[in-house]
Amino acid sequence: MKTLSEANKKLEELIVSTVEKGNESHDNKSYEDALKEYFRAWALLPEPKLEWEIASWISACMYSAYFDMAAFAKAKEWAEIALKTRGSDIDTAPLVDLGMVCFELNSLDESYNYFDAAYNYGKARSFKERPKKYLDFYLSEKKKR
Numbered sequence: 335m336k337t338l339s340e341a342n343k344k345l346e347e348l349i350v351s352t353v354e355k356g357n358e359s360h361d362n363k364s365y366e367d368a369l370k371e372y373f374r375a376w377a378l379l380p381e382p383k384l385e386w387e388i389a390s391w392i393s394a395c396m397y398s399a400y401f402d403m404a405a406f407a408k409a410k411e412w413a414e415i416a417l418k419t420r421g422s423d424i425d426t427a428p429l430v431d432l433g434m435v436c437f438e439l440n441s442l443d444e445s446y447n448y449f450d451a452a453y454n455y456g457k458a459r460s461f462k463e464r465p466k467k468y469l470d471f472y473l474s475e476k477k478k479r
Contacts (some may be wrong), residue, residue: 335387335421343379349375353395361401368399389430390419397431401438410435426452430467434468446475469470 338346357372372395376383383389393415400409413435417428433448449472452460461469 335390335419338379338386338388338400345378346378346388349378349392352378352416353392354468356395356399359393360402363402365399365403369396375452384415384419387421389421390416391422393419394428394431397435401431401435404438406435406438410439411459424455426456430460430464430468433472437468437471442471442475446472446479 338349349454352371352375356375357366359365359371360368361410364369372392375392376389376396379386379389379392393412397409397412397416400406400412410432413428413431417432420428429448430450433445433452436442436445436448453476458469461472
């Protein structure tokens with residue numbers, strides 16, 4: 335992954351401030367406004383977008399907004415990008431995010447597989463600060479398999 339601050343510090347600062355503005359809207363449950371800012375940030379990202387470290391953060395924010403809007407198909411698209419662009423294999427959040435959205439889409443085998451990958455690395459701590467139903471689903475399925 336390339337670090338944008340090394341290539342163009344001013345552009346990175348603009349992207350960060352744009353995403354942070356989106357995060358404020360997200361915190362206020364103004365999801366459409368948040369998405370506008372996230373898409374602005376995404377548009378500012380140089381091509382190829384998936385090669386920049388900051389792409390993971392932007393895509394994770396988009397996933398989160400779409401998830402909170404219950405737009406699960408769109409949330410899954412952005413969760414997949416967040417997984418592709420994550421900076422480290424020890425970051426289990428994108429796996430848990432994909433497991434959650436697959437669960438909500440009733441793709442339970444796919445959900446289990448993402449949860450299993452996260453759990454195998456980080457155990458229950460991977461699910462910290464996530465609704466309990468996801469860990470409960472995973473542990474229940476794990477017993478059956």
